Amino acid sequence: MTDTGEDMRSYARPQTLDEAIGLLAQGQHRILAGGTDLYPSAGMQLDGDVLDLTAIPALSGVTHGAGLRIGACTTWTAIAEADLPPALRCLQQAARQVGGRQVQNAGTIGGNLCNASPAADGVPPLLALDAVVELSGPGGTRQVPLTHFLTGPRQTLRATDEVLTAVILPDAALYGQSSFEKLGARAYLVISIAMVAARIQVTNGQITKAAIAVGACSGVAQRLPAAEAALTGAPVAEAAARVRAADVATALSPIDDVRASASYRIVAATELVRRAVTGALA
């Protein structure tokens, strides 16, 4: 339904992706994929045309095929309730900690990625799962690794005429067990000071693969290659002891802000990495 009445902005709620891409080709739109970030950040300045993607059935839900495909408009509640392999536990734990249930019922994974907040809860789990995002536009569809897609705070590679249509987790990343840890000033409804996702694969009591990502401690959430290397080959019992602050700090560039100092963030992130690794091995 579109309305271009006097002085008003148009609102479109297409039922198909083709329609949505057609509208984007006609001119810039604010894309709405749940609305939990769009509206509070825009306030009275929500201007321009709005394109609501939440009525497009093809953009919702989790499907198994080559890897695992999560539609961009899948809500946090739907992710938390889906039957998923243990490797995705970190993502499901994050889904249960995004705001309260009211926000989890409306907010979507695609919105979380395109909004590109440094403190986006969905990003560390998806980085630990080697996620790739699928973008569709007038020129067709392309896939971009999440590490490249997020270019800075509130900045992504999405072109204005593209829709982020899905998050794809490759088959190789669906192994192991994972865990998510988040630290805020209190337990609920806060913007994170630091959060960590860890996915660990173990063979015969030895860690064979570690994927660890930290959010809210740099402009874009980061994987921790040094910490991952230190864990690889470690006996399970020694895992927590192998997590060193220096390996965590080297990948991060935390800021001092109203929520925490940079040095506190490093200490906190290191402890969260230990807990997430221990949680993933539990």
Next chain:
Amino acid sequence: MQISLDINGSLRDVYLDPRTTLLDALRSHLGLTGTKKGCDHGQCGACTVLLDGRRVNACLTLACMAQGAKVTTIEGLGSSDALSPLQAQFLNHDGFQCGFCTPGQICSATAMLEELAAGWPSHASTDLEGPFPLSHAEIAERMSGNLCRCAAYSNIVDAIQNAAKDGDAK
């Protein structure tokens, strides 16, 4: 734009700017002032309503997004002559002081008890399969989207626990 909303079982036509939130539409266009505006940023939960039975913050939902959905507000859950079980238990247990957050608390708890009945775990659940005993920790986690600045939480928890018992008894 002209839209039509299904609110508490009746279809209401309203003409509004497409940027209007569901919260402002309810309060300012439709005269349903039971739904409260607290923070207007999705943090406090005072504006909680049910969209097709699921709780959402009306301040983070554009009214036009709610077309085609069944919107339930506090006015649709009960009246002073016919209280919903949760409304009755909030009265019994004094689940409020100033009362401003109460409509949102009751709408939220209504959906929360449905989620529990449907077997949905929460972040506080130790076992993902259920059933979930309605402990203080479970209620605190499941109701974490609703703040009460008077801190009537302990009575709110009592009210919800007893409403859940009433439900089980039926």
